[in-house]
């Protein structure tokens with residue numbers, strides 16, 4: 001009974017939040033700024049009074065919540081990094097929040113450093129509604145059939161069944177809010193099976209990691225099959241121009257790209273005009289910074305985000321790890337949400353397996369998901385087509401048992417005919433450009 005009440009409460013909040021966020025798209029810039037300022041003041045006040053990590057920072061700088069009236073006032077606080085958040089431990093969790101009632105997300109990102117983020121139920125409904133806004137504003141309907149090419153964590157494997165795809169039951173209520181009925185396909189599924197599922201489901205909406213959708217598009221092209229979804233949504237990886245061209249020429253529709261991160265949720269999205277990314281200024285504050293200074297429109301800067309709906313674990317001025325360009329142009333669609341331009345992000349490698357599968361870096365990262373809490377850092381190096389080295393930097397909860405488990409998981413997903421050598425080291429080596437990369441391949445993947 002409690003569960004049902006929870007589900008109903010969640011869906012009612014979700015419905016309300018989708019309604020509000022969609023209505024906000026028709027507001028003027030000044031009205032959106034007013035909403036953003038109000039929410040910003042509230043989360044700052046909450047962080048100061050309930051989160052020891054921020055209380056200490058405020059005290060050390062001799063500032064109080066009342067000193068923050070506008071977004072520009074945020075520069076009175078330092079930018080914080082993933083490793084600072086990680087070091088803060090429970091100090092960055094709000095004292096008035098029951099962590100057992102929160103949902104935990106773990107991110108590895110592109111650097112191989114893992115971080116756990118907690119969201120309470122109310123914040124979760126806003127987080128989800130921001131994703132749904134992107135879909136609804138771009139024309140999804142409740143009756144749509146969807147296919148999501150995604151990580152295995154989103155794909156429930158039926159027991160006693162090797163099949164890696166599923167029919168989702170999550171979000172049955174959500175569909176009455178206009179989201180597709182989606183079949184999830186693991187990006188680790190071999191490409192032949194992906195094509196078979198695609199032909200069988202004939203989706204109106206395809207979503208997933210852009211590199212994986214591109215690989216699927218290339219396979220579809222080789223087989224001269226005609227698949228014509230109405231909409232394609234990409235997320236989690238940078239959608240480069242070439243991939244965009246391949247996907248849109250094969251499937252006949254230009255992908256709609258979304259930008260976000262596990263830590264902050266959805267932050268920006270394309271509309272059908274493809275004139276840039278509309279920033280979700282009513283749920284997040286995005287700053288663009290270089291050398292600690294705010295940059296002007298049309299310059300490149302590091303993305304720094306303040307989530308306005310993260311009351312369990314506030315992230316204020318969090319460095320996301322990507323680079324983008326704010327724009328002062330108005331989108332032809334007329335929505336008041338301001339625009340940012342291209343995104344430069346992670347630059348990890350693809351890997352190619354002995355059975356011919358090509359796996360995108362985001363997908364490779366997912367192999368490490370079950371072990372993240374025990375590690376400070378990791379790096380996967382493909383030495384040869386059938387040989388991987390996995391560098392591990394121990395975290396607090398590290399235990400030697402994970403070594404054979406890592407080997408087993410690589411073989412389960414990549415195939416028995418590969419060799420895996422986990423290696424414990426003190427510090428991850430940076431590549432020539434000084435970047436920390438989680439996936440490096442010495443194999444020429446696209447040859």
Ligand SMILES: [Zn+2]
Pocket residue numbers: 271272273275278331332333334335
């Ligand atoms: Zn637009």
